[in-house]
Amino acid sequence: MAGDVFGKIFRLVARIPRGRVCAYGDIAWKVGTTPRHVGWALSGCPDGVPWHRVVNHKGQLSIGKRAHYLRELQRGLLVKEGVRFSNSDNISDFDRYRWRPRIPRRASRTSKKPL
């Protein structure tokens, strides 16, 4: 639906493969909203949504400023999936683990907006 931004976000996040991560900005770009909305939507995401696979564009866990237990939870879940961390909140080789919706490959770079 038009206003079902949350649903879009959840569905897209659910597509992130196990052991991979995605940036808020990438999700936002694909869904057609802003990165803040992604984080905001994920703060109240239902069960089954791999919210822990979404990190900021620096490859760090942006959550946990107020509630650092969430940060540790996210880190634990990612480590369990095989993601390595150089620091307690910094993913090593972020570019390697990064996953993008609709695989860029060669051709699809002419379109600025997907769908």
Place this chain on the structure above:
DNA sequence: CGCTTGACAGGTC
């Protein structure tokens, strides 16, 4: 109906 709040991003200083 309007101000505040965010699990961000990108730029500037």
Place this chain on the structure above:
DNA sequence: AGACCTGCCAAGC
């Protein structure tokens, strides 16, 4: 390199 500022826009109150 790190602190700070601004844009973004749906939901909450």
